[in-house]
Amino acid sequence: MTQLQALTPEFNWNTYLHGIGLQDLNSLNVATPVFFLGMNTLIQEQDMDAWKSYLRWNVVHAAAPFLSTAFVDANFDFYGKTLLGQKENQARWKRCTTLTDRAMGEAVGQDWVAQHFPPSSKQSMQRMVTALETAMKKDIAGLPWMTPATKQQADEKLDQIRNKIGYPEKWRDYSKLVVEPNQLVANVERANAFELQHQLHKINKPVDEKEWGMTPPTVNAYYNPSMNDINFPAGILQPPFFDPTKDAAINYGAIGVVIGHEMTHGFDDEGSQYDGKGNLRMWWSPEDRKAFDQRTACEVKEYNGFETAPGTHLNGKLTLGENTADNGGLRLAYQALMETLKAEGSQAMDQKVDGYTPAQQFFISYGQIWCSKQTDASMRVSAKVDPHSIGKWRINGVVRNSEDFGKAFGCTKGQPMMPADACRVW
Template identity: 40%
Template structure:
């Protein structure tokens, strides 16, 4: 997917450590598609969620999901709910059963089971956390306090570099550290892993939160200043009011240096391998020798500067801003990053800003749910191995692999029918599709956590050591052969991803559940839901970013000039279509920012429908409860994107994410000819597009 290649099924994935997606259900929660599928497996769609007062041609999302949305209540500890929430809730409960059950077995020392049990127990030890106060963070605070020169500052900044960004697989451009590291095979060198440096340094989600004159943003900035001040005061930092203003002022200068999301998504602008000696010349201000030595990267010959102008400007700020301002900045960031595992007063402050102010969520998740999130972040493969063994049967794996095979075959047949594409480009597109590596359920090899120290009495230390261990794991890849089978999601993750550098896809076990996938459901529902997901990920190999990579995952132009011109014209029309959608008063979706995801939605839905028709073997689909096969197919698709979101969370999604909100992803159907045949949309209805105006790419 478009420099943002995870599907993002959860209605909102918060990028900040202090605010993670929550999953729970209240007593007033509405009937869900999962429940409907269980009651009537032959159907696979939620008839009760339909609002028949809405014409499908006016608003297909409101038609498919209007009754559900009217009845749905967002739980107090959620910023949004939707179909992904229901599937996530199932995965969460399974994780809870697994992790809580381990403690009862008293697992042996130095095993993954022991590490999981101790990590979770430490997180749940609220009394111990209160008793220790700031003690676990004092080594970090002392290191910051000891900074006496700009070289010392460079060392501290370098020692804090983490592998917490991912521009090509996970839509993750955010790090609180001044820079973030991404390690993967080179853009033009499939045989070697390369280190990539990306901009960072902001505690709010994006530069727009610091720079926009929108009244909502101005109000958010004031609340952010209040939060910074309160956190410093709670930690007994002297002159907290003045230091908080200095921190926010420095972050505002950092924000001005940042590249926009649209520029960050442009892989050609990102292809900037710098020799190590060039950093001092191209980005003066930061002592790069000290920085890279502390970061363990001094042996590298080159490092890619993903946002070169931003890296230059951020380095200049290190040189120009007073040392004390940087020390205050680092002190705040250390407190902010760790707030969730400090005493309750710190955790409550953090949630108040990141949960309530930024996402509109009134209540923090129960602690056991936060403990599950943190355990999964730290020991994802260890938990995932247990999850896959217990909850993902071989029969489901085989059935999904069969669907993938069918949809890839449909894609190849679709390419053959494209009138606008030359034979030369068709051959290369088909070769890329035919060589895509598909991972279903779980990886072939598992991460080794033997070097990670987990202690039952050190929750904050556990988390910080896990982050440092992940960094070491990623840096170690720089001297190792490229692993083309590497997974970038854990089995218990409700999501899916396309990996352009590996020409591969991952479909974790946890997403392969009803209503996305039900082994006993009608084929129309499965192809409209998980089939469209599979088609979406395949299509990411051919979106505005994926189309830039060849079958070996190399950044290479494999298009003829005529084909490239047609492709760009079609995608520009799609961007304009999404620019017209108004998410909140005065706030429109950015069609360019979300283009890759929108391309994958249109193309993925197209090939999923063709694969569904192919699966019928020339037979007519049965009519079930008055719905034809195509009607069920498109209804399942729209219901897979059903969501209800708080305004603050919606605003953050539109401003910072490469995915359009689910409501508008459901409207993708307006570009598919078969939808018009199925639902009879007519001229004059709001979604209607004349045949010539419907976007057709693949």
């Protein structure tokens, strides 16, 4: 605390921390000292009136989407229209459901899970996760560039990954959150304060390994390096990502790749710096780390070359972790599908649907999950700030690195979708 105060003499931390309800803090981790140095300089340079205006503006800006139509429209006019090229604002009911989900997602999510996520879906997901884990074990064992000692470490980390599927075992208690009809802005403020207190209460308590960082209806998934867990909310376990009535090839090409993607995050440029217990610890030998860095450098260069909107390119470094996860995820899911079909017998391997082999169905399914429509303006913003590549390159950038894709569709080496200089990390 003394060090932090010395870093920013212009800002009274005691007053601030007491203000948000935090007493007796002995120490904290300042992960980005440069930010606080910059903040201190700005406080010195700008006069108090400028700060007051700026902070007032921030309050209004944050509340704008929940105020009257004039505020909502003015806010959308810049952040939607100008910045992202959106023609019209999202329907009001969609904005309302998103807001409610964000404020008390584990309350409203319970009904949603009961209606849309049967136990059978959880079981088939569990089976696919196991198949993906087996594929990754095999993948690590066969890596040509990694020494046995580091392989063993990677294997141990893989064994320690926890899987969370669908929804939390224990639901969050919202009984202390006050919600009043006709008080939208106040409800949002109370929900924000409620969430802040929830986070602050974790200090000095044991880590809750069962907690979720996404609500059940969310169409997304995540890997958390400090927990070493992969999380799949029920929202993503719906078509087109997951459909229990469809063939294995379709599901492995969609949710299978997502499972592989999250697992690979444990071994991308950031995740690989944490061990199986979620601690920041270098478990790599220096030469293996060097070989890993050479392989990720190939991906950085490759993705730097992909154009998004005319004249704008992806940032290979910013998107590296996601690209590594996309490429690894596709490879692992394909392997898992082949093993699954093999176990079912040779007939399953050749079973065509609408004229497509299982391998072709797998890649078509993968293409469909990231098929999307984006304005040029929004693609420019994505290229600058989003650690994910845009949909087009999440598909084409990944399958061109996959020999299995080339083989499935009869490409020959050297063609654009099967280049000779393809990259591979995992």
